[in-house]
Amino acid sequence: MPTAPAVVLLSGGLDSTTALAICQRDGLEACAMTFRYGQRHQHEVNAALAIAQRFGVTRRVVVDIDLRTFGGSALTSDLAVPKHASDEEIGPEIPITYVPARNTIFLSFALAWAETLGARDIYLGVNALDYSGYPDCRPEYIAAFQQMADLATKAGVEGQGVRIHAPLIHWTKAQIIAEGSRLGVDYGLTTSCYDPSPEGLACGACDSCLLRKRGFRDSGVADPTRYQLRS
C-alpha cells in the first residue's frame, strides 16, 4: 500500500523540523510547504530546503506571499528586533515580532494543498508553552481552525476532512529537543534566530535564540547552534 501524503508546514526552525520527524514516524509521506513571506532572511528558506532534502521529502513547495504589503511586524519590516540579556526578561505581552494572522494564512494554504494532494493530515510545529506570546499558537486557536476547516472544503463536506496535528503544542522547548533527538533530528540544520548575521550566525539575544538556548540547556542535549555572541 502506498504511503498516505501529509502536509508539513516547514519553516526551517527547530519546532517545524521536529513536527516533520513526527509526521514520518507516524508512517505518512511528509510533503513540505515553506513560505517566503518577505522575511528579512532567505537563510530560513534555505534551511527548510536543506532539511527537506535530508529527510528525503520529494514533494515540496515554496509559496511566495508578501506580508510586507500589510506591514505591522518586526519580522517583515524595518522595526528593530528586541534583544534581551537573558530569557528572564521576556514578558508575557504579545511582542512586536508578531505577524498578523500568520498561522491562519499558512494553515489556509496548507489546507488548499492538502485538498489537492488528497492528504488527510496537516502537521505544524506550534507550541503554547514557549510560544513567545503569539495568540495563534494556542490549543484553542488550533481547535477553532480545525472546526472551520471541516466546513471550508469539499473534502470536509464530503466527510473526509483534513486533520490538523500540532504534536508539540503542550511540550516545552526541552521536551521538543529531547523527542526530536530521539527521532534522529540534526538540529544543526535548523535556524531559529530572528536577527542572524549575513553568514547565518544566530544573534544569541533575541527571544527566539534565548528560548532555544534554554531548551538545549534544560534538555541536556548539546546545542549545535553557531552563535555570534557567546553568553
Place this chain on the structure above:
Amino acid sequence: MPTAPAVVLLSGGLDSTTALAICQRDGLEACAMTFRYGQRHQHEVNAALAIAQRFGVTRRVVVDIDLRTFGGSALTSDLAVPKHASDEEIGPEIPITYVPARNTIFLSFALAWAETLGARDIYLGVNALDYSGYPDCRPEYIAAFQQMADLATKAGVEGQGVRIHAPLIHWTKAQIIAEGSRLGVDYGLTTSCYDPSPEGLACGACDSCLLRKRGFRDSGVADPTRYQLRS
C-alpha cells in the same frame, strides 16, 4: 470624527461590488483587497480596480498568490469550464470550478490587513443561495471563520476583534441586484464570467453567467452585461 476603515474583498464581480456599496452605506471607509491568484483573466483584476476607483476607494491592495501551485480547479488551470444551455442544468454537486480553500485564504489575508489597518470590520460578498455549490460560501462556514479569527489575532485576544460581514449571504442574485441598484451600483463595471473572450465579453453559458442572467431577469433590472452569445 474620521471614518473607521473596513476591509472589503473585491473581486470585480457583482456580489463583491454590492458588498462594497453596503460597506460604504454603513458609514465605513471601504479599503479594497483584490487577489491575483493565477486567474486566467487579468480582466477581473482590472474590473476590481475600476470599481474601486469609481467608489472613491483610496486604500487598495492587490495581493499576488499563486493557487496554480496546487492545481485542482478549472478556474486556475487548463481544465475546461463546464457550459450549460440553461440554468436548469446546474446540479447541486460541487463543481470543478471550486478552488480549494479559496475563501479561507482570502479571509486570512483580509484578517491580516484588518489588524494592520486597525479595522474592526471585513465585508465579503458570498451568498449561500446562488452559490454554485461552494462549501466556503455557507453561513456555518462564515460563523466558524469568525470564531477562529477571534482566537487568531492580537486584536481578538485583546477584546477588539474583527467582525466578518457577509450581508448578501441569504439573498438571491435578484435581491442582490435590486439592493445594489438602489445603492447606485453600476453593474456594467462588474464581471462574472468564468470564461470570457479576450476582449472581456461574457460567454453567457457558464454557471456564473447563467446565474447572473437569471438574477437580472428576476430582479427586473436591465442587464448591462456584454455577452458573446445572445440566448
